[in-house]
Amino acid sequence: MTAASAEPVSAEPVSAERACAARQTPACLVRAPRENAPLRLFCFHHAGGGASFFAPWPGRVVPSVDVLPVQLPGREARYREPRFDDVGRLAEALVRELEPWLREPHAFYGHSMGALVAFAVAAALERAGGRAPSALFVGAYAAPHRTPPLPPADRYGDAELARFLVDVGGLSPEFLGRDEWLSALLPVVRDDLRICASHRKAGLVVPARPSLDVHAFAGADDTLVDPEAVRAWERYARTFRLTRVPGGHFFPREAPAPFFRELNAALVRLMPGRAGRSAGPG
Template sequence: MNGAGTPTRWFARPRKVPDPALRLVCFPHVGAGGAAFNEWTELLPAGVELCAVRFPGRENRLHEPLLDDPGQAVDAVLTALLPLLDRPFVLLGHCSGSVLAYECARRLQLSGGPAPALVVVSSAEGPSVRDIPDPLHLLPRDELLARVADYGGTARQVLADPDLMAMFERVLRADYRVVERLRYSPGPALTAPLTVIGGRQDRFVSEQALRAWAGETTAAFSLHMLDAPHYLLRHAGAAVAALLQDLLHAGVRR
């Protein structure tokens, strides 16, 4: 499976599990690829396979055209995702990736597709309070790059290299166009459980904005606050592993 629309192209799978009991499908933040979640690989319970979304224009898809239309982006990732949903799965998004993870969960529910055992979002305000008065994809170059650097999670070698930054800017603008222009599918709240992870030192998303996710599910809701900043992937691995272990103990079923 090596075509542009197949799971091999669309998902980084750093530790393939022959017969996984559970798949963790991760949506990275703007500008990032599947490698953003590599540090979690050794923390996850046995039997869990990590599948991190990898959009065109980065990593091994560097020479593929960027996607900047929200409808096309969600359609493409869902098409690639469906073959992986033959067993229990969790959808997880970090920061702007939460927008896409949540929309994919909504689309699957509306279409009668497979339901996630759990949806996890982090460092993102709930849809009911989400507001984008000044879209980042329209900012001047220096202001855009300064904002992204302030969020954290961007490698220093990228920030210090003008050529890498020029390429990075194109990816950022395309990714921000997707998440800032995306309109969630209408319909009832999710029937899947929803967990939110936030950082107590997050200067961009308040605990109140995180709690606004509670209205997006009719199932169980939980909020986990970590001693972490906005970019909390390095801090969240153990918490995510514990959530997955709980699912396995509860007996998630195919």
């Protein structure tokens, strides 16, 4: 807008509702953020997954927290969009999209690959001078300086990769032998595995200084990620807590009650003024 075309500035105060309405909901969010939420929880999904992984969460997370699943391009409702295969570029794109919604209190939860993505977004947000998340919750993923728990993108053929996904609980066995289904899914998985392998290129292995409060979750029966590899996130934390919960690699789905009990207690502690003291539905 040029100076000549600028409209006069109204002296009337802008209401919170009008100000928030002016912020368009980004494509990466499956719904508009809720107004006046004390805390927003942005959730990042696992490799080969989508935002639908978090569909049950609003009914399990303490009601005052606004649960906002982040949908990466190239899957579910965004399946026609080009996918990313580099976590650094993905994080920068997400910060650009989400920045208007990151000015109020917020936290990140990332599951498996999503833990790396959430950490990369927090790092990109810090570089951009933005508001840091009140906490970074990471689940079922090794710290960046440890060997990535997921295999390289091209290690397995399609049948072997599908079997691997079934074995860790990330794919229904009914997909096995369904070439038409796998032909749509496996390219997404392979690009996500490339995201996981790009952490060194993105400079995420050694943080300049620990500036995040990190709460890590490890499944007691997770055959893919060792709890000590999850504990290694302590290197990246200003304060750190590790919680082992029942279940395997996808413990929020396999054994939800103990996990959400712990998550809700942590979220309540983050609330401004400690609003919403109830631990929620769990």
